[in-house]
Amino acid sequence: MKKIALIGNPNCGKSTLFNRLTGLSQKTSNLPGTTVETTSGIVKLKTSDLELIDLPGIYSLFAQAEDERLVVSTLIGIDSEKPDAIVYILDGSNLRRNLLLVSQVAELGIPASCILTMADTAKRRHIEINVDALQTELGIPVTVVNPRSDTNIQNAFESLQNHKVGNTISLNDQFETRLKRFYLGNKERGLSEETLKRYRDIEQVVKKVIVNSDGKKRNNTINIDKYVTHPILGILIFFFVMMALFQGVFYLADAPMGWIENGFAWFKTMLDETLPSGMWSDFVKDGIFSGIEGVIVFVPQIFILFFLIGLLEDSGYMVRASFITDRIMRKIGLNGRSIIPLVGGFACAIPSIMATRSIKNKRERLITMLVVPLMSCSARLPVYVLLISLAVPVSRFWGPFHAQSFVMTSAYFAGIVVALIFAVLFNFFNKTKEKSEFVLELPTYQSPRIQTVISQAWIKCRSFLTEAGKVIIIISMVLWGLSNFGPKTAMDKARSEAKIVAALGSPDSSQIEQSLKLEASYAGHIGKFIEPAITPLGYDWKTGIALITSFVAREVFVGTMSTLFQTPDNDKNVIGIRKKMQAEINPTNGKPLYGIPYAISLIFFYAFALQCVSTMAVMKKETGSWYWPVMLFFIYGGIAYLSAFAAYNIFNLYF
Amino acid sequence: MNITADHLEFNKSYEISALKENDLTQKLAEMGCVPGTEIMKLYTAPGGDPIAFRIDSYILGLRKSEAENIFVIPTVVEN
Numbered sequence: 001m002k003k004i005a006l007i008g009n010p011n012c013g014k015s016t017l018f019n020r021l022t023g024l025s026q027k028t029s030n031l032p033g034t035t036v037e038t039t040s041g042i043v044k045l046k047t048s049d050l051e052l053i054d055l056p057g058i059y060s061l062f063a064q065a066e067d068e069r070l071v072v073s074t075l076i077g078i079d080s081e082k083p084d085a086i087v088y089i090l091d092g093s094n095l096r097r098n099l100l101l102v103s104q105v106a107e108l109g110i111p112a113s114c115i116l117t118m119a120d121t122a123k124r125r126h127i128e129i130n131v132d133a134l135q136t137e138l139g140i141p142v143t144v145v146n147p148r149s150d151t152n153i154q155n156a157f158e159s160l161q162n163h164k165v166g167n168t169i170s171l172n173d174q175f176e177t178r179l180k181r182f183y184l185g186n187k188e189r190g191l192s193e194e195t196l197k198r199y200r201d202i203e204q205v206v207k208k209v210i211v212n213s214d215g216k217k218r219n220n221t222i223n224i225d226k227y228v229t230h231p232i233l234g235i236l237i238f239f240f241v242m243m244a245l246f247q248g249v250f251y252l253a254d255a256p257m258g259w260i261e262n263g264f265a266w267f268k269t270m271l272d273e274t275l276p277s278g279m280w281s282d283f284v285k286d287g288i289f290s291g292i293e294g295v296i297v298f299v300p301q302i303f304i305l306f307f308l309i310g311l312l313e314d315s316g317y318m319v320r321a322s323f324i325t326d327r328i329m330r331k332i333g334l335n336g337r338s339i340i341p342l343v344g345g346f347a348c349a350i351p352s353i354m355a356t357r358s359i360k361n362k363r364e365r366l367i368t369m370l371v372v373p374l375m376s377c378s379a380r381l382p383v384y385v386l387l388i389s390l391a392v393p394v395s396r397f398w399g400p401f402h403a404q405s406f407v408m409t410s411a412y413f414a415g416i417v418v419a420l421i422f423a424v425l426f427n428f429f430n431k432t433k434e435k436s437e438f439v440l441e442l443p444t445y446q447s448p449r450i451q452t453v454i455s456q457a458w459i460k461c462r463s464f465l466t467e468a469g470k471v472i473i474i475i476s477m478v479l480w481g482l483s484n485f486g487p488k489t490a491m492d493k494a495r496s497e498a499k500i501v502a503a504l505g506s507p508d509s510s511q512i513e514q515s516l517k518l519e520a521s522y523a524g525h526i527g528k529f530i531e532p533a534i535t536p537l538g539y540d541w542k543t544g545i546a547l548i549t550s551f552v553a554r555e556v557f558v559g560t561m562s563t564l565f566q567t568p569d570n571d572k573n574v575i576g577i578r579k580k581m582q583a584e585i586n587p588t589n590g591k592p593l594y595g596i597p598y599a600i601s602l603i604f605f606y607a608f609a610l611q612c613v614s615t616m617a618v619m620k621k622e623t624g625s626w627y628w629p630v631m632l633f634f635i636y637g638g639i640a641y642l643s644a645f646a647a648y649n650i651f652n653l654y655f
Numbered sequence: 656m657n658i659t660a661d662h663l664e665f666n667k668s669y670e671i672s673a674l675k676e677n678d679l680t681q682k683l684a685e686m687g688c689v690p691g692t693e694i695m696k697l698y699t700a701p702g703g704d705p706i707a708f709r710i711d712s713y714i715l716g717l718r719k720s721e722a723e724n725i726f727v728i729p730t731v732v733e734n
Contacts, residue, residue, distance in 0.1 A: 059685045059686060060685040062681065062685070093712055093713075094711070094712055094713050096687055096692075096711055097686065097687040097711065097713070100685060100687075125712065127712070191681045192674070192676070192680040192681040192684050195681060195684040195685055195689070196684055196689055196690070199684070199687075199689040203691075221714065222697055222698075222709075222714070225697070225698055225707065225714075226698060229698050229699070229700055229701070229707070230701070231701040231702070232701075234700075234701055235701055319716075322716075323700050323705060323707070323716045324700045324701055326700065326704075326705050326716075326718070327700060327701075327702045327704050327705070330718075336705070435678055435679075437679070437682065437721070438705055438716060438717065438718045438721060439679075439682055439683070439686060439715070439716070439717060439721060440705075440715070440716040441686070441713060441714065441715055441716070442707055442713075442714040442715070442716050443713075443714075444713075444714075
């Protein structure tokens with residue numbers, strides 16, 4: 001199958017076009033030996049099929065960010081074969097800068113064709129392009145396509161089949177050799193002179209191609225930006241947008257999450273009825289399907305948050321968010337560009353850590369990656385919800401604040417504040433000298449393209465499903481084993497005790513049996529073993545088990561607690577567990593065992609601790625070693641422990 | 656006259672005359688900040704930094720320290 005690569009500047013309409021051309025056949029794949037993903041898809045044509053590769057948008061082949069380097073490695077065939085042909089996507093309203101990339105790529109001698117987009121935007125700005133002249137100058141077929149309308153998408157299909165080795169706009173000495181050397185990390189001299197020469201040659205082309213280019217250059221974008229970047233209004237808009245983002249997620253994800261939970265509950269009842277009762281059926285039901293449910297139930301939240309962030313990105317707002325936050329981010333060793341992975345961290349750290357690839361400065365990229373796990377991801381939310389509803393009555397107000405929302409908001413803020421503090425610390429201890437750079441294009445605002453945004457959000461969800469999914473399901477099975485088997489003597493004892501209870505005719509004897517067995521199991525032993533370490537934080541051995549199982553993924557806490565408190569399956573939700581937990585009394589002080597101090601302490605623990613094996617695995621991939629994941633495990637674990645300890649003891653004085 | 660791009664008046668048209676030679680030159684040139692190009696300061700982020708410029712026909716955000724590398728001359732107004 002022929003391999004064709006799409007190349008163009010960022011914001012030139014490339015991804016939209018890619019989506020239109022490949023439809024649902026998209027897949028992402030890792031380049032051999034790297035962590036960088038490419039998206040490719042199959043285009044079905046009358047005569048044959050083509051493989052179309054969507055490469056990240058770049059301005060120049062002399063690029064340094066991880067995602068930009070991918071384009072170079074594809075074009076010069078470093079990890080894979082060179083593409084058979086290239087399709088340039090040129091933004092007609094921005095021809096000079098777009099032609100720089102063409103002039104570089106043309107020297108590689110790969111057959112190419114060109115799709116001119118935004119010709120309508122150009123026209124609105126009174127820039128008229130002579131397509132025939134452009135075709136002659138470049139020596140390749142040029143077609144005009146508006147990726148956002150249907151009328152001439154057919155032209156794009158033709159453009160995929162019809163390519164030629166084009167003219168070189170500006171010839172430079174040993175270009176390909178030098179590009180390879182640069183890619184391998186050598187400093188190349190004279191690059192800026194070369195670029196200036198290219199622009200001089202491009203100017204000659206532009207003179208023949210652009211027919212008419214005066215007229216008003218003011219447009220709506222600048223008017224909108226007056227508000228969006230305003231010293232007061234701009235910041236208000238920023239906070240408003242972020243608030244709307246999170247409210248939107250909670251509001252929109254609620255229903256689909258309920259469907260998934262009900263679906264699984266129905267499925268499990270069905271399994272109960274059809275499978276013979278016994279150990280293996282339990283394993284399938286509680287070991288495997290609970291694990292799968294634990295993964296799937298987060299998909300709506302993660303998808304919706306990335307979908308909404310995608311809308312903001314595609315409309316052009318996220319770049320403005322980078323623009324207005326850069327000054328603060330710079331002070332703490334980050335970059336305005338860090339804002340996108342940080343906001344994404346509220347959904348899931350895994351795709352967000354991958355999103356740091358667009359940050360060129362290695363130190364800024366590393367620090368962004370290191371603090372992303374402190375953003376309260378969607379897996380912490382069910383833990384927060386359970387703990388808050390457990391300890392804080394709905395009707396309670398602290399001063400003017402609704403107590404429950406206050407605790408929830410504080411949990412999120414605690415994560416943000418600690419992330420900022422750690423960014424400063426990491427920055428202080430990292431002595432790498434590399435100049436920080438902003439230089440960011442602020443694209444024209446446009447209405448977001450839903451189809452593109454959906455497919456991007458889905459790709460992010462998929463990375464959560466594949467990276468976190470396997471880990472969660474495997475560990476869920478291991479945990480099932482740990483909580484169903486135990487040392488023989490202890491298990492026998494539990495069984496005989498259970499028999500006595502049953503003989504006494506207690507109504508919930510089967511639940512008591514389960515509870516006794518769990519206590520006697522390996523999981524129970526582990527919980528008891530760590531109990532001395534967590535007693536200062538206000539936790540008992542049951543919480544200990546839940547803490548350990550949470551290392552799979554934080555939300556497992558809720559499931560473990562529900563198992564530990566034997567909530568009947570039909571009542572296996574927050575309310576059911578809560579009722580049981582509230583009844584427990586701390587034998588040492590006679591207060592409720594799972595009261596406010598317990599809940600707050602545990603919320604702090606969950607907000608800070610790096611309890612996600614999948615995040616650690618992705619971080620290892622992106623940094624190339626286990627050093628940082630292991631360091632963070634201990635650093636954030638320590639902070640989690642200390643702050644939980646402090647919270648428990650302080651709140652214990654008052655509640 | 657040596658005006659650098661961080662010192663421009665808002666919404667007034669200038670022309671890039673030269674770039675300071677350093678690590679950033681290549682990047683600025685790639686982004687179209689080359690001698691002869693029209694440049695206009697449009698607005699800034701809260702706190703005055705970074706600054707948004709119109710370069711040729713698009714908007715580019717640059718930190719003050721980055722804009723210092725661009726030398727400009729006022730555009731001659733033809734009547």
